[in-house]
Amino acid sequence: xxxxxxxIMVENxxxxxxxxxxxLGFKKSKDIPVGEFRWLTVVSPDGYPDVELxxxxxxxxxxxxxxxxxxxxxxxxxxxxxDDIEAEAKRLKKSGVKFTMDPKQxxxxxxxxxxxxxxxxxxxxxxxxxxx
Amino acid sequence: MIHAxxxxxxxxxxxxxxxxxxxxxxxxxxARASGLTHFHFIRLFKxxxxxxxxxxxxxxxIEKAKHLLVLTDLSITNVCMAIGFSSVGxxxxxxxxxxxxxxxxxxxxxxxxxxxxxxxxGLVPGCLSLMAEISD
Numbered sequence: 001x002x003x004x005x006x007x008i009m010v011e012n013x014x015x016x017x018x019x020x021x022x023x024l025g026f027k028k029s030k031d032i033p034v035g036e037f038r039w040l041t042v043v044s045p046d047g048y049p050d051v052e053l054x055x056x057x058x059x060x061x062x063x064x065x066x067x068x069x070x071x072x073x074x075x076x077x078x079x080x081x082x083d084d085i086e087a088e089a090k091r092l093k094k095s096g097v098k099f100t101m102d103p104k105q106x107x108x109x110x111x112x113x114x115x116x117x118x119x120x121x122x123x124x125x126x127x128x129x130x131x132x
Numbered sequence: 133m134i135h136a137x138x139x140x141x142x143x144x145x146x147x148x149x150x151x152x153x154x155x156x157x158x159x160x161x162x163a164r165a166s167g168l169t170h171f172h173f174i175r176l177f178k179x180x181x182x183x184x185x186x187x188x189x190x191x192x193x194i195e196k197a198k199h200l201l202v203l204t205d206l207s208i209t210n211v212c213m214a215i216g217f218s219s220v221g222x223x224x225x226x227x228x229x230x231x232x233x234x235x236x237x238x239x240x241x242x243x244x245x246x247x248x249x250x251x252x253x254g255l256v257p258g259c260l261s262l263m264a265e266i267s268d
Contacts, residue, residue, distance in 0.1 A: 034265045060256040072143040098179045117182030
């Protein structure tokens with residue numbers, strides 16, 4: 001058994017693909033039409049190539065209610081690891097991304113939270129420096 | 133940075149645009165209710181939610197119309213009024229543009245396959261369940 005797919009619900013799959021590739025820098029992996037929706041996944045060029053993030057439509061009213069409530073409470077629904085959080089935050093802000101938490105040391109990690117424009121807050125974190 | 137208080141005002145604005153009582157609120161009214169100037173509100177809303185307040189409200193109206201068409205037997209005219217449109221012509225035109233079929237076609241397509249008072253599964257994709265429907 002392998003961890004291969006994780007998913008995030010998005011308001012609109014087309015704009016989500018534009019944000020997750022054009023702004024965050026992921027690459028499109030699968031894009032298969034399924035009825036009104038798409039089976040749409042992205043991968044990180046810097047990460048493990050076989051781990052995919054599914055950009056799932058959140059047309060289900062229950063999913064939408066959950067997503068909106070979490071957003072309102074400021075709770076992120078996914079977390080991505082970065083090497084240099086300050087540089088990433090600067091880069092994303094330049095592209096117009098809005099942060100609800102600027103990079104901040106929290107215990108052993110540095111965290112920041114931003115809106116993915118698709119209905120979710122996303123956390124990025126920089127793990128503690130590994131000593132060689 | 134968007135502080136917690138501003139985040140909560142923007143979320144409240146989104147609720148106001150989506151769930152209104154008698155008729156949809158104007159974007160200016162929602163901006164005012166959020167304590168933001170009109171243009172600042174539009175810019176912030178778009179940066180947070182990926183679409184303008186107007187686009188969001190109109191999408192929410194179409195979503196509501198889809199549900200009413202499938203879950204109730206309201207006439208097309210009544211669905212149109214229920215979502216805050218006064219002209220059936222402009223409602224049908226917008227609906228067709230967004231959904232790719234007219235309100236009555238949409239109802240015909242989804243109503244037949246229904247058990248009872250439930251949205252058809254094609255409209256409520258479950259977690260990762262889309263995978264099961266990929267055809268080779």
